[in-house]
Amino acid sequence: MGFQKKLLKWFDENRRSFPWRENKEPYNVWLSEIILQQTRTAQGLPYYESFLSAFPTVTALAKASEDQVMKLWQGLGYYSRARNLHATAQQITEQYDGKFPNDFDQIKSLKGIGDYTASAITSICFNQEQAVVDGNVYRVLSRTFGIIHPIDTSGAHKVFKDKAQILMKGAPPGDFNQAMMEFGALQCVPKNPNCLDCIFQNECLAFQQGKVSLLPVKGKKLKVKKRYLHYFVMIDDLKNTLLEKRKGKGIWQNLYQFPLIETFEKRKNFTDQEFKRLLSEHQINADFIMEKWNDQPVLHKLTHQHLEINFWIVKLNQSDSLDTESSEIQDYPMPRVLQNFRDKFFIN
Numbered sequence: 602m603g604f605q606k607k608l609l610k611w612f613d614e615n616r617r618s619f620p621w622r623e624n625k626e627p628y629n630v631w632l633s634e635i636i637l638q639q640t641r642t643a644q645g646l647p648y649y650e651s652f653l654s655a656f657p658t659v660t661a662l663a664k665a666s667e668d669q670v671m672k673l674w675q676g677l678g679y680y681s682r683a684r685n686l687h688a689t690a691q692q693i694t695e696q697y698d699g700k701f702p703n704d705f706d707q708i709k710s711l712k713g714i715g716d717y718t719a720s721a722i723t724s725i726c727f728n729q730e731q732a733v734v735d736g737n738v739y740r741v742l743s744r745t746f747g748i749i750h751p752i753d754t755s756g757a758h759k760v761f762k763d764k765a766q767i768l769m770k771g772a773p774p775g776d777f778n779q780a781m782m783e784f785g786a787l788q789c790v791p792k793n794p795n796c797l798d799c800i801f802q803n804e805c806l807a808f809q810q811g812k813v814s815l816l817p818v819k820g821k822k823l824k825v826k827k828r829y830l831h832y833f834v835m836i837d838d839l840k841n842t843l844l845e846k847r848k849g850k851g852i853w854q855n856l857y858q859f860p861l862i863e864t865f866e867k868r869k870n871f872t873d874q875e876f877k878r879l880l881s882e883h884q885i886n887a888d889f890i891m892e893k894w895n896d897q898p899v900l901h902k903l904t905h906q907h908l909e910i911n912f913w914i915v916k917l918n919q920s921d922s923l924d925t926e927s928s929e930i931q932d933y934p935m936p937r938v939l940q941n942f943r944d945k946f947f948i949n
Contacts, residue, residue, distance in 0.1 A: 604745070605772050607800045612780030615787060617642075621649065622779070627701035627726045628659050634718045635686050639679050642786075648677055660699040662690035671856060671934035678903075678937065680853060685713025703727045716758065724774035732765030733778045734758055737785025743817035744789060747806030751820035823905065830910045831871050832859040832939070833879065834894070837917055840927035840947060843883060852903065857933040859912075867909070883922060890916045894946070901938045912942055 602610075616622075619642070621633035632652055636645045651673055656662035662670070667687055674683035689711045693699060701722065702708055709719035720731035732738075739752045742761055750760045769777045788799060796808045807813045835843045844857045860879055862871045880886070894912035901908040917923070925933070930947050 604768055604801070604804070605777065608780045608784060609772060609776060611788075611800050612776065612783055616779070616783060617787075619646070620653075625726050625775070627703075627722050629653070630722050630725050631701070631714075631718065632686075634721050635682050635713070636677065638682060638718075640677055645677070648674070656690075658699065659690050659693050659701070662687065663694040663699075667855060668934060672932070675856070675934045675940060676937050680856060680936075682713065684855065688712045689714065701726070703729075705729065705731055716762070721778060724778045726775075728774055730766065730769055730774045732762055732769050732774075733782065734762045734765060735782060737782045737789075738765060739817045740791065741781060741785045741789045744807035744813060745801050745805045747810070747812075747816075749816070749818050752817045753819050753821050826906045827867070828906055828908050829864045829867060829898075830908055831862040831864075831913060832910065832942075833862070833876075833891075833913045833915050834859050834942075834946065835883075835885065835889075835915045835917060835923055836927075837919070837923055841923040842925050842927065842930060842947075843923050844925045844930070844933055845883075852906065853936045856939075857935050858939055885917070885922050887917045887919045887921075889918065892916075894942075899938060899942075908938070910938060912946075914946075 619633070621629045633645075633649055636648050636652070640648075652662075655669070655673060656665060665687070667684070670683050670687045671680065674680065677683075692711055693701060703723070703726075705719055705723045708714060708722055709716060714722075717733050717735055720733045723729040723731045724733065739757075739761055742748055742764055743750075743752070746764065748760065748764070750757055752761070765781065788794065792814075794813065796802060796805070796813060799805065799808070802808055805813075807816045843860060845860060847853050847856050847858050860883055862875050862879055864871070892914050894914050895910075898909040898911055901910055927947050930943055935943060
């Protein structure tokens with residue numbers, strides 16, 4: 602029995618039941634694929650259900666405000682996915698009357714949709730032979746066929762997609778793609794896979810050569826930047842506060858935060874000049890009492906950045922500048938680390 606038949610037989614016996622597999626509408630598949638990028642299925646499923654409940658169609662999502670979309674997304678991270686999701690819904694509504702195009706190149710041209718997502722949609726929803734390539738597929742193919750091409754180089758995608766296309770030929774495209782990803786997620790896992798109970802044990806070159814832990818190959822070492830954030834929580838006696846929307850490119854774009862001083866070198870504190878400038882920017886000239894909220898910095902790790910975060914409570918004796926009522930603060934979309942602080946300080 603060849604690779605394709607073994608894989609599809611395994612998938613038939615082991616496939617998990619997910620709502621986006623029962624309803625193969627392009628909108629549902631697209632939504633699930635965007636949510637599950639960089640996200641475990643167990644974590645992503647409640648978000649998928651919340652989004653479908655709030656926005657059952659592409660048009661409904663297009664009509665939502667960005668704040669509504671970001672609020673539902675908060676906690677998932679990689680927030681550019683949410684902004685692109687919203688922008689693409691508007692694009693589909695305006696250009697295609699709210700209906701997904703069925704052409705691979707047209708789908709791939711939509712904002713935030715690359716080869717992987719376009720391949721998933723066209724194969725699952727439109728039965729077109731477009732192989733998906735994600736981390737699971739890289740892992741299965743590199744181990745089974747002994748492919749040593751580094752997966753983080755520019756030519757890797759073509760190498761692995763070409764191989765997957767050959768293996769897919771003649772199979773139901775949607776089932777083949779889902780089987781590849783499912784096999785990588787359940788059987789050919791990154792660490793300590795159960796190779797002795799694998800359908801490809803006899804064919805797998807990595808297993809035969811004792812190289813399972815060495816594949817797939819990565820050529821680049823991840824560079825991590827360290828950043829130091831001081832958030833200033835301005836409050837009055839009622840805990841009304843001040844929020845600002847994070848502008849510009851980079852992490853957490855268009856999410857809300859407390860006024861911030863950021864340093865790019867490790868410092869336990871900020872300067873008087875920096876703090877005075879912050880107060881001036883927010884037109885605060887009232888008397889205040891300030892105290893540090895956390896004894897040790899809150900450590901928050903992102904893929905390419907490690908953040909050290911301090912919270913400072915600034916109690917003002919008048920509140921003309923504090924335009925966010927404490928009872929409304931949970932309505933604003935925030936990064937997870939700020940949500941955690943908010944829930945402890947304002948809500949508990």
